[in-house]
Amino acid sequence: MEKPVPDPRQPFVALIVGVTCMAGLSLAEALKSPKALAGPWKVYGSAFRPMPTWFPSSVLDKYIAFDATDAGDTADKLPPFSGKVTHVFWVAIQDRESEHVNVTVNATTLSNVLHVLNGGRCSRQPHHGSDRHPTLHGSREVVRTPSIIIGASSRSRYSTLLTLAVAANMGCRNRRRQEPSFGNRYAWEHFCDISDARVLAEQQIWAAVTDGAKNQAFNCTNGDFFTWKSVWKKLCDIFHLEFITFEESKNFDFVEFMTEKSRVWDEIVEKNGLYNTKLEEITCPMALKTVLHFMFQHVCSMNKSREFGFFGYAHTLKSIPLWVERLRHMKIIP
Ligand SMILES: *[C@@H]1O[C@H](CO)[C@@H](O)[C@H](O)[C@H]1NC(C)=O
Ligand SMILES: *[C@@H]1O[C@H](CO)[C@@H](O)[C@H](O)[C@H]1NC(C)=O
Ligand SMILES: *[C@@H]1O[C@H](CO)[C@@H](O)[C@H](O)[C@H]1NC(C)=O
Ligand SMILES: *[C@@H]1O[C@H](CO)[C@@H](O)[C@H](O)[C@H]1NC(C)=O
Numbered sequence: 263m264e265k266p267v268p269d270p271r272q273p274f275v276a277l278i279v280g281v282t283c284m285a286g287l288s289l290a291e292a293l294k295s296p297k298a299l300a301g302p303w304k305v306y307g308s309a310f311r312p313m314p315t316w317f318p319s320s321v322l323d324k325y326i327a328f329d330a331t332d333a334g335d336t337a338d339k340l341p342p343f344s345g346k347v348t349h350v351f352w353v354a355i356q357d358r359e360s361e362h363v364n365v366t367v368n369a370t371t372l373s374n375v376l377h378v379l380n381g382g383r384c385s386r387q388p389h390h391g392s393d394r395h396p397t398l399h400g401s402r403e404v405v406r407t408p409s410i411i412i413g414a415s416s417r418s419r420y421s422t423l424l425t426l427a428v429a430a431n432m433g434c435r436n437r438r439r440q441e442p443s444f445g446n447r448y449a450w451e452h453f454c455d456i457s458d459a460r461v462l463a464e465q466q467i468w469a470a471v472t473d474g475a476k477n478q479a480f481n482c483t484n485g486d487f488f489t490w491k492s493v494w495k496k497l498c499d500i501f502h503l504e505f506i507t508f509e510e511s512k513n514f515d516f517v518e519f520m521t522e523k524s525r526v527w528d529e530i531v532e533k534n535g536l537y538n539t540k541l542e543e544i545t546c547p548m549a550l551k552t553v554l555h556f557m558f559q560h561v562c563s564m565n566k567s568r569e570f571g572f573f574g575y576a577h578t579l580k581s582i583p584l585w586v587e588r589l590r591h592m593k594i595i596p
Contacts (some may be wrong), residue, residue: 269361273302274471277347279330279375280354281307282317284413288459289351290321292467299464300471306343309354314416316537316592329353330371338379347379349470357419364446393563408561410553413582415540421479422456422553423585424494425545428594429516430501431530432523444516445490445554450508453487454553454560458576458585461485468572475570481562484576488552496582516554534596544594 274583276293280286286307293303294498308326313319328339352372412423462482467477491508520541527541553560567574589595 266514273437274300274348275346276303276305276342276349276351277375278305278307278351278353278377279350279371280309281322281325281417282309282314282417283313283355284351284415284418284459285353285411285462285578286351286462287317287321287415288413289466291318292460292463294321295319299467302345308466309417311417314537316416316594330375332366333370333374333377336374336378340375344379344381346411350375351466351470355420410454410455410456410586411459411462411582412578413462414585414592414594415443416537416544417592417594419543420547421544421546421584422550424589424594425520425547425550426497427501427586428527428541428545429520429547429588430503431596432519432526443584444514444519444551446557449554449556451489452559453489454556455483455487455562456578457482457486458578460583461574461576462583464574465567465572469573471532472571475572478566478570480567480570480572481564483562483564483569484578485564486575486578487561488578492579495580496579500583500586517547520545530596536596538595540596 359522
């Protein structure tokens with residue numbers, strides 16, 4: 263395995279597109295960590311909206327708010343960074359009305375950004391140069407986006423943990439016990455795996471600077487397995503709820519339950535002086551419901567990553583309380 267050789271006089275420069283989502287935040291922190299591979303990095307982060315108050319601005323050298331779907335806005339805001347960025351980390355996901363629109367918008371935004379970064383030259387794919395500056399290396403889709411990520415942000419609607427944490431707060435409020443289990447028995451008892459945003463970040467950086475890993479696809483998970491039963495037990499500990507074992511509930515619809523709680527969340531936000539969010543923008547009950555109704559074990563092998571030299575790992579049940587603490591510290595949940 264070739265080791266990347268950092269040049270202290272000319273650090274790598276990363277642009278994280280979608281830096282305020284949970285994967286983006288962890289990526290910025292990992293790049294700024296003294297332990298970062300090929301570091302120290304210069305880190306630019308971009309998102310559509312202004313920086314939220316909970317975002318630790320010290321992990322970025324520059325925050326750039328611009329609309330990547332708009333070629334004009336991109337051409338206005340991004341040129342100061344053109345010729346400087348060596349690696350683009352694309353963590354923004356599209357959540358439009360259809361998969362087709364997702365893909366189209368995604369492709370347009372990527373080409374808008376790369377066009378400007380390449381100094382106006384047309385480029386549809388990140389360029390993989392083996393030399394350094396000023397060639398844009400681009401991090402190709404090397405680390406497959408995992409379906410379940412655990413991290414902290416108010417701008418990741420698909421955050422399973424945030425949806426669970428908010429639901430637990432609703433349970434708390436009403437009867438200090440959990441709502442009936444909102445999955446099926448299979449998922450409650452069988453294995454699942456997820457990807458801690460910190461492991462995902464380390465893996466993305468590793469994949470971007472390790473020659474042998476270029477243009478390879480990798481799974482990304484914590485490297486351990488859990489049951490939803492054990493997760494729910496853990497959440498009950500954290501939120502001081504009574505743990506009751508699985509009860510198949512015919513009358514309980516989790517999605518409906520959450521939709522009706524919009525006002526309740528507004529009150530919780532107000533009462534606890536939280537960062538201002540709407541229930542619909544921070545939770546995705548439908549996505550959680552889907553995961554909790556899987557009729558197969560959601561487990562990915564990290565074999566290939568290990569064979570290629572990446573050994574990142576997180577203990578899922580230990581990482582849950584850490585992320586809940588982080589969400590509290592960020593004032594996203596009470
Ligand atoms: C794309 O669009 C669909 C809506 O049809 C949505 O369900 C999906 O999660 C979106 N995002 C991605 C990354 O596929
Ligand atoms: C978005 O673009 C990237 C880069 O081309 C691609 O790898 C990824 O699959 C795309 N995602 C969607 C949902 O279209
Ligand atoms: C990802 O994990 C699945 C399930 O274990 C496995 O079949 C697949 O080969 C893995 N893919 C990679 C790229 O490691
Ligand atoms: C992982 O690697 C081990 C040892 O090389 C092998 O026995 C096992 O079948 C591999 N598993 C998968 C899912 O690739």
